[in-house]
Amino acid sequence: MTLAKLAVLRRALPALACAGLALLVVPEPARAQWGDSYDQPQDYGYRRRSRDAYYRDDGYRQPQPRRYAPPQEAPRQFYWPWEDRPQQAAPQPQPTYRRPPRPKPPVGTADGARENHRPAVKRRVQPPPATEPQKPAIAKTEPSVRIAVFGDSLADSLSRGLDDVFEDNADVAVIDRAKPDSGLVRRDVVDWASAAADYLKISKISYAVVLLGVNDRQPIREGDQSYEALSDRWRETYRTRVEALAKVFQDQKIPLIWVGTPPVRSESLTKDLAAINDIVRDAVQKAGGIFVDAWPGFVDDRNRFVMTGPDLEGQAAKLRTADGVHFTRAGARKLAHFADVELKRMMGSAAPATSEATPTAVAPIQAPGLDGSASKLDDIAAIDRQITAMLPSLPEPPGIPALPVKPAAGQVVPLGRAEISPGGTLASGRQPDGDASGNVERTLQRGSAPLPQPGRADDFRWPPG
Template sequence: MDSKDLFKALTFGRPVAAGAAASLSLRSLRDAGLALAVLTGAFIALQLLGASPAFAQADPFAWFEQLFKPPAANRAVKPKSEFHRAAPSHHLQRSRPAFRSGERSFERAPGSRTLERTHKRLVEKPAEKPPEKPAVPPTYFVAVIGDSLAELLGQGLGVALADRPEVGILQKAKENSGLVRDDFYDWTKATHDLLASGEKIDFAVMMIGSNDRQSLRNANGSFEPRSPEWEEAYAHRIEAIASQFRERKIPLVWVGLPALKSERLSEDAIALNEFFREYAVKNGAIYVDAWEPFVDELEQYSAFGPDIDGQIVRLRTADGVHFTKAGARKLAHFVEPEIRRRLDELHPPANPDDANAPAAVETGQPPLTEGPPAPQEASLPPADEPAPLPPKPAAGPVLPLTGPVLAPRGELATRMIQTKPAAANRPQTLVKNAPSEPKPGRADDFSWPRP
């Protein structure tokens, strides 16, 4: 195999026999390499001479890619992608009004109506509010006076009495006030001004004392907390406030202080509650204890406890004095019954039986009377059939389990009285662990039979 055949094999990819390739000499390989270099240089020169100057400046190494690129006849030409325009719709070709923004007007783009419809479908419609019930103007007003605890109590009463729209809660509490610092806020004078203002008040609730662990000053001097002079002046101010409501014949509920987180404050709260219980009640007020509902089993302060639904929730705030929303609602639960009782006395609930009685008279029917109706002849059963039993009531009377016995031998459970005396050998066997006396014929009788 000469150098010409080797050049063709290397250039055009023709196969070369293994024996021929092995017989090549070093000279043949040198000649073939020289010929290949000459042809390559000629090919490059032709490409540079035939190409444009822009091609040579743009990419001087493009000839290298052209050298190893397959022929154009064997390359697959990728077709250009066409842009398919959508067919026009008749409803989109109609004239659309232009809308103005400032001084420039914009024409509505085709297809924008479809986008608006899609947007309207995606945007969630706001929930329709139920029609509000007609507001009932309040006619029964409850004034809540005192410190910040009274303010929270008023909020709880507003929730508790939400089913009675005729009740209006008047928030008259003053934060950081008390019965001691009358130089900051004089509750005796404030009560007088409130009752003399002409504002309608049908019921009053008082809760105060959380800020009263201070020195008390009056015309006679300054007194330390819990001293005899301090207690006398404090009691006089309680009586002065309660007596003003009694003279106006306005019911007053005085709510005691709850347990506090500080032991020292709790001790003072217990002492103040005794003053409220004694002197407020003596002047016509009703005392409501708020200590037991906010302590644990050990009669200690507890920030958690059962709410009005029995669920264990947080009732007190972190300061150990004020109430949470659930705590204020629980506190109002013990004041609410007294308000409802007084309200029902003035405005008794309508009786549905009374409302039906006039309608019966108008239709010519006899009015309803107590007791069973008089039997008629047509409804009497035949003589040979027994009379029907009266209808069984849906529920019987409520009987307390711990009450006294109302009928002889009517106990639910009685203690069994033993009529026979206990066997004498029972303590001997069970207590002293001694064997009992054998009986003749029993398995433990080992005596020798006698003739």
Template sequence: MKRVRRPDPKRAASIAAALAVLLALPFLLLAPARAQDFNPFNWISDLFKPHEAPAAKRAPEIRRPGGSAAKPKRAAKPEAARAAQSAKPAQPPVEPAYFVAVLGDSLGQMLGQGLAEAFADRPDVAIRRKAKENTGLVRDDYYDWPKAVDELLASGEKIDVAVVMIGSNDSQTLRDGAGGAFEPRTPQWEAAYAARVERIAAAFRDHDIPLLWVGLPVMKNERLSADASAFNDLYRAHAGAAGAKFIDVWEAFATEGGAFSASGPDVNGEIVKLRAADGVHFTKAGARKLAHFVEPDIRRRLDELARLRSPESPGVPAPAEARAPGDETPAAPVEKPIAGPVLPLTGPARAPGGELASRSPALARRNPLQGAPEPGRADDFSWPR
């Protein structure tokens, strides 16, 4: 039987002490101040500690001669960065230079709203909203539109173009100044109504102000729609006779058969609701579409005015024949055409020797495709070969 040798306890203790000294030796040499707190078995407990994010790096403290810590100075920002952070100076607002006066009833108010939206990108264009709700050309005892137009034109307020849309409240009895009362759409009523239309249109014509008279749209109520159609005939005839331009919007808000339609395509082509529930007024999208038919005339007049003002703008030299003697201002460059006249290459010569190129006999002989094809040549299509 083999005898088992027991380990010597003293020897094992000495070996363990030597290992502990070897493990602690680097820490004792590098950090003597922390040697008393060293525990060679701390790594075991560190395995079970939760992970902590590293602390943010802080700028080193600067000690002053007195011993107090001074805060580190921040680096000065460059001039470009400070200029970028500074607020940009606000641009001066553009003053309106073109004025559009919109007159009429509640439909005229909506037309003015649509025109203001249409010209929102033109700060130089101002929409003067002069329309009055619940007014018309019949009840001059409530609001006298011909008189109001005369007062507006006499006030000196600048108006470059005027727009009128009225008539939605005019299906009622008309009373003239002599005490007569005429029922709607009778001959006497139409004569008195047409005289008021002509008076308004003539007032703008006498002041050299272009007038756009917008017709009424189709209505949901059949009686109101019939009256609106008759009113449009009066506007077209009598306002046009006094120099105004009549703009018809009937089909734009009706179906293909001419009936009332509350919905339809807007200015972007999307089907939306255009008319209000009463079948007379417009929604916001409908008001914008209504203005769409007036907008081209206003923009065209704006372009014409810009062309008239362009020769008078500073920096444009006068023509040579209009310059004073001794004026050395360079003349404006003459605009050249993109292309000259078309000259046919095969046409007859207009002068002796005027051909662009003449074919010499030598070139004709060297041309392999000139004359009859030779046997076996590429252009020889005789059959059989």
């Protein structure tokens, strides 16, 4: 480099230094207030995936392959003798937390004295549940009264109820002759007139109880003829069959009690059963039997069917089963009550009238023997009589004063007759006393107020002076 070039460079060096300093001092151009930080791309440390990784060429998303856990090997069942069989680790017991015992205070302190004198807690011992003692079954080997119950499935419940009534009476036996699904309409099931006559030939009964009708709301067939239920011809035929069954017991001189069919849940069937009961009542009473109406015991005050109601003890109980036709045990006992009243009346089981107790003679005290020793009393009743005789007699209670006997009816006097005095003149009232003070005339005739009494509340006169 020549000296001339060095001289030129030396002269231009200050100018270059000033230009560089000016570039450093000049500020940057002003940025916009919003959104300038998003204009420049920034690197956040991740890369955007290519479009082909999610979408196919046709615009649908490409499903990603599912990842499954690696399959676990099943435990081996066979090991070679030179292989070590894996040992299962015994389960470690789980640590349990126990509350640390409470430290007892010394006996000499106040807390210790209070702890020692703490009253013991008395635990109430609950008594065992009371169980009703079972009544011993009374063997009825030779009962003098035999009651046979004939009828359908409701008569079966009636028989069970009567059996509960007379279970304590060894002289009364209840015989169940009921046949379910039977009636007076279908003779192909049971012909009750013939069945009752055949049974009376081999058995002797004292009373007969019949309950039929719940299965009889269906046409009656006689040969080729069929009569619709409750038609005129049907009623005549049904009445004839009731009279035929009642005549079987009448010929054998067996008292008959026919229990009417009670209401059921179905309203239409209940109306038809009421009509059947009317037919049976008329036919049985004409045949000399007794018809018992059990209808009021199983309806409410509006004559509607009820599932529950009061039992014989007055407690609310379920009387009918879920089908609304048959009876529970409480209902069967209530149904039997209607026939039980008539049976006891016929058997004369009514309680006898209480008569006045007759005084029992007291045995005299036995005199001591010759050796001075009294005779031995082995009889307990004799000892009681002797003690009663030794007690002092109580004084007789004073007599009750006799009351005057009132006549059953007084003198008959017509209410419309005017009262006449003995002289023949009309009776007049009492003569009024003289009005000496004039209060009557002043009050009633003149309308003036009566004079007040001195010192009374209505005395408004000024005191004298």
